[in-house]
Amino acid sequence: MSKPIQIDGSHGEGGGQIIRTSLSLAAITGQAIEIRHIRARRTRPGLQPQHLTAVRAAAALCDAQTTGAEVGSTALSFAPERPTRAGEYRFDIGTAGAASLVVQTVLMPLALAAAPSRVTVTGGTHVPHSPPAEYVEQVYIPMLQRAGLDVTMTYSAAGFYPKGGGQIEIEVRPSDVPSPLDWIERGRLEALRAFVVTSNLPEHVAERGMAVVEGAMKAVGRKVSIERRNLPSIGPGAAVVVAAQCENGAAAFSGIGELRKPMEKVAEAPCKEFMRWWKTGASCDEHLSDQLVLPMAFAGGPSCWSTPVVTDHLRTVIHVVQQFLPIAATIEENAEGPGIVTMTPAPPFASAG
Numbered sequence: 001m002s003k004p005i006q007i008d009g010s011h012g013e014g015g016g017q018i019i020r021t022s023l024s025l026a027a028i029t030g031q032a033i034e035i036r037h038i039r040a041r042r043t044r045p046g047l048q049p050q051h052l053t054a055v056r057a058a059a060a061l062c063d064a065q066t067t068g069a070e071v072g073s074t075a076l077s078f079a080p081e082r083p084t085r086a087g088e089y090r091f092d093i094g095t096a097g098a099a100s101l102v103v104q105t106v107l108m109p110l111a112l113a114a115a116p117s118r119v120t121v122t123g124g125t126h127v128p129h130s131p132p133a134e135y136v137e138q139v140y141i142p143m144l145q146r147a148g149l150d151v152t153m154t155y156s157a158a159g160f161y162p163k164g165g166g167q168i169e170i171e172v173r174p175s176d177v178p179s180p181l182d183w184i185e186r187g188r189l190e191a192l193r194a195f196v197v198t199s200n201l202p203e204h205v206a207e208r209g210m211a212v213v214e215g216a217m218k219a220v221g222r223k224v225s226i227e228r229r230n231l232p233s234i235g236p237g238a239a240v241v242v243a244a245q246c247e248n249g250a251a252a253f254s255g256i257g258e259l260r261k262p263m264e265k266v267a268e269a270p271c272k273e274f275m276r277w278w279k280t281g282a283s284c285d286e287h288l289s290d291q292l293v294l295p296m297a298f299a300g301g302p303s304c305w306s307t308p309v310v311t312d313h314l315r316t317v318i319h320v321v322q323q324f325l326p327i328a329a330t331i332e333e334n335a336e337g338p339g340i341v342t343m344t345p346a347p348p349f350a351s352a353g
Contacts, residue, residue, distance in 0.1 A: 050097025160237025
């Protein structure tokens with residue numbers, strides 16, 4: 001048995017992304033891993049509930065043996081006992097930890113498995129510092145679909161801080177290896193959608209959010225389709241997500257409600273972020289840019305995409321993937337334009353059909 005791959009959890013961005021990417025790759029490749037210094041520079045170092053759920057979820061896929069899988073642990077070992085097993089899975093974070101990030105941990109291992117799977121994750125669907133459910137639905141899943149993966153998503157309940165309780169469901173069916181993406185030039189804007197999400201709040205809250213989005217987009221000459229979502233939830237909450245689909249790219253931006261934060265401010269933020277992104281000419285938003293790395297590491301050829309900014313998250317996820325796979329990756333930074341990421345998978349993925 002080969003020695004475990006050693007992962008420094010404080011490298012680069014030094015956050016939960018290192019844990020999730022390492023777990024996905026361990027489940028896919030069957031490689032054992034040891035992660036040290038987990039989130040060492042964070043205010044609350046070590047595994048938090050959403051990270052621990054990701055560990056348990058990935059372990060369930062491949063019957064992995066683990067040590068250090070507990071809240072607050074700064075070291076984790078994870079040793080798969082078998083290839084990823086398709087099936088029906090349910091994972092409950094138990095807090096408002098991000099359900100979307102647990103979904104992203106298990107999605108690629110299951111997409112490369114040999115049979116269909118269904119996964120339900122309960123937790124936060126609209127919480128700070130993580131992709132809201134609409135981001136996964138409107139950006140991440142469509143990106144995988146464009147790459148040829150057979151993945152669909154629904155969500156039946158919203159989960160806001162601090163109670164969580166939201167629910168995301170994904171279905172994954174067997175696919176060939178992902179098709180490479182050429183997303184340097186994003187092309188024309190095909191659809192611009194806004195989602196105004198509220199739970200257990202007066203109707204006027206959503207109406208005010210919709211009015212802000214409509215006015216902001218009208219001011220810049222953009223036609224936007226606005227969908228009002230009044231979802232069941234165990235607690236009150238609000239969010240606004242603006243999502244763009246282009247010929248060769250996608251992006252989404254969100255505002256999350258907080259106590260004493262006016263809905264006008266919640267809705268204004270993603271509109272401004274969309275307009276800033278649009279002016280850059282980049283094909284992806286900065287978050288999708290680093291989320292492309294894992295699926296494109298298994299693509300059937302070289303991929304490239306443009307990003308509005310080269311982040312530590314992007315550099316870190318490339319570094320982690322290269323601990324498992326001999327991929328070639330370059331990042332071209334431009335002072336007066338978007339950065340360009342180019343990735344070439346190593347065999348057998350580059351030659352798989």
